[in-house]
Amino acid sequence: VRIGSKVHIVGGGLAGSEAAWQLLSAGIPVVLHEMRPVKMTEAHKTGGLAELVCSNSFKAQGSDSASGCLKEEMLALDSLIINSGLKASVPAGKALAVDRILLSEYVSEKLSQFAHFTKIEEEVTSIPTLQQLEKTDEYWLIASGPLTHGDLYQQLLALCGEMKNLYFYDAIAPVIAADTINRDFCFKADRYQKDGEKEGDYLNLPLSKEQYEEFIDDILKAEMSPLHNFEKANYFEACLPIEVMAERGKETLRFGPLKPVGLVDPSTGKEAHACIQLRCENKDETMYSMVGFQTKMKWGEQKRIFSKIPALAEAEFLRFGSIHRNTYVESPKVLNKDFSFKSNSRVFLAGQLTGVEGYVESAAIGLLAARVIAARCLHKDYSLPPPTTMMGALAHYVLAGSAGEFSPMNINLGLLPPYVAPKRMGRADRRLKQCERSQEDFQAWKQSVVVN
Numbered sequence: 052v053r054i055g056s057k058v059h060i061v062g063g064g065l066a067g068s069e070a071a072w073q074l075l076s077a078g079i080p081v082v083l084h085e086m087r088p089v090k091m092t093e094a095h096k097t098g099g100l101a102e103l104v105c106s107n108s109f110k111a112q113g114s115d116s117a118s119g120c121l122k123e124e125m126l127a128l129d130s131l132i133i134n135s136g137l138k139a140s141v142p143a144g145k146a147l148a149v150d151r152i153l154l155s156e157y158v159s160e161k162l163s164q165f166a167h168f169t170k171i172e173e174e175v176t177s178i179p180t181l182q183q184l185e186k187t188d189e190y191w192l193i194a195s196g197p198l199t200h201g202d203l204y205q206q207l208l209a210l211c212g213e214m215k216n217l218y219f220y221d222a223i224a225p226v227i228a229a230d231t232i233n234r235d236f237c238f239k240a241d242r243y244q245k246d247g248e249k250e251g252d253y254l255n256l257p258l259s260k261e262q263y264e265e266f267i268d269d270i271l272k273a274e275m276s277p278l279h280n281f282e283k284a285n286y287f288e289a290c291l292p293i294e295v296m297a298e299r300g301k302e303t304l305r306f307g308p309l310k311p312v313g314l315v316d317p318s319t320g321k322e323a324h325a326c327i328q329l330r331c332e333n334k335d336e337t338m339y340s341m342v343g344f345q346t347k348m349k350w351g352e353q354k355r356i357f358s359k360i361p362a363l364a365e366a367e368f369l370r371f372g373s374i375h376r377n378t379y380v381e382s383p384k385v386l387n388k389d390f391s392f393k394s395n396s397r398v399f400l401a402g403q404l405t406g407v408e409g410y411v412e413s414a415a416i417g418l419l420a421a422r423v424i425a426a427r428c429l430h431k432d433y434s435l436p437p438p439t440t441m442m443g444a445l446a447h448y449v450l451a452g453s454a455g456e457f458s459p460m461n462i463n464l465g466l467l468p469p470y471v472a473p474k475r476m477g478r479a480d481r482r483l484k485q486c487e488r489s490q491e492d493f494q495a496w497k498q499s500v501v502v503n
């Protein structure tokens with residue numbers, strides 16, 4: 052079938068790459084505009100597509116968690132990002148973690164196999180008007196991510212009409228060379244690992260009460276990197292820097308990233324007072340990241356304070372923690388219910404810019420937005436998955452918003468409508484039921500949609 056329409060995608064990140072794949076698979080010509088490596092963002096390091104800028108984790112797998120169910124739904128819709136993630140996976144317990152270089156390579160390889168795919172390395176500075184797009188029968192999908200800046204940012208503002216600038220910070224955790232971690236002071240285990248199970252994937256660094264308290268004191272006294280004048284600290288709750296958590300109370304970190312529960316130190320047979328976890332970053336297991344250690348402490352301070360942890364006394368930090376701006380729009384106000392702008396119905400938005408948070412979530416919105424556009428190009432109807440499914444819940448949050456102030460959201464079971472359970476059913480069982488309902492509703496929806 053010859054398709055007259057063409058889709059331009061701005062940004063070859065998680066959302067843009069996924070969207071390109073979905074459109075190309077539907078037979079629609081795609082022009083992907085990616086500014087890297089000609090122009091880099093503050094966080095990206097390569098010119099590769101779908102680069103992960105921080106952690107290498109795609110979070111939980113399996114159909115008993117929100118993140119796991121989301122990935123299963125995406126796989127059922129032939130997600131390029133999740134399929135590539137599975138091919139590039141590295142050991143991470145029950146989570147899906149990936150080798151970021153391999154992931155990027157798989158994505159590029161899969162997209163370049165289409166004859167109707169064009170990639171242009173250039174910075175996009177303007178978006179055509181509705182009249183221009185109607186004339187050429189083209190659509191644009193903006194997926195330029197949380198670090199969108201410059202002229203495109205101004206274009207976004209124009210598309211958003213009266214909207215004020217909205218931004219907050221994400222923070223990067225340090226990465227350590229594996230062979231510089233002293234294994235005498237750590238143990239390998241996954242949380243809640245049972246006797247006889249295979250060796251865990253996480254490296255755990257136990258801390259005594261005294262070590263923990265000194266660690267907190269050090270963090271509280273540490274010198275921080277200054278914020279730019281135009282930025283104001285407005286952190287996303289699920290990605291708080293450790294110093295912000297430490298400021299909330301001496302015990303806060305023990306109930307967060309330094310939680311010792313379920314991590315039994317084999318040398319004592321007990322859980323430690325607190326426990327730092329390190330997760331493998333690549334297939335060769337040469338790099339480990341400090342789980343949940345986002346921070347804006349100055350690099351010298353990070354080295355000084357983290358080196359006091361016995362296992363890290365000689366650690367080589369391949370990357371220090373840092374902090375970044377995040378841009379998103381107030382989607383429920385400015386977008387139609389199909390991810391197109393109210394101000395220009397041939398321009399769509401996807402990825403983190405829509406107000407989701409996370410790699411998988413961003414790719415999920417890219418996937419859905421692309422399927423909506425594909426249906427438009429093919430003159431077919433398309434309905435989004437219902438809000439009882441994970442993808443539907445995420446899309447619903449973005450397009451319809453929440454009761455309070457609109458702020459970025461990652462996937463969680465709280466996004467689903469409540470499950471009316473028998474009185475005596477426990478929380479864990481209720482969650483499982485929610486997941487089951489989500490899977491059933493997703494299957495029913497999938498069978499009912501025209502483009503799948």
Ligand SMILES: Cc1cc2nc3c(=O)[nH]c(=O)nc-3n(C[C@H](O)[C@H](O)[C@H](O)COP(=O)(O)OP(=O)(O)OC[C@H]3O[C@@H](n4cnc5c(N)ncnc54)[C@H](O)[C@@H]3O)c2cc1C
Pocket residue numbers: 061062063064065066067084085086087091092094095101102104105106107108173174175176194195196197198199200203221222223374375376377401402403404408409410411413414
């Ligand atoms: C510092 C930082 C750390 C993060 N850490 C995590 C994490 O640990 N885990 C997690 O799940 N999520 C994390 N996130 C969020 C993560 O970035 C997003 O979830 C995800 O990458 C967003 O996907 P996206 O496709 O919307 O944007 P991106 O993946 O950022 O892709 C946007 C692309 O658009 C390109 N681009 C931008 N402007 C233009 C332009 N004008 N013209 C052409 N191309 C352009 C960029 O080069 C980029 O390739 C982090 C974000 C930041 C900023």
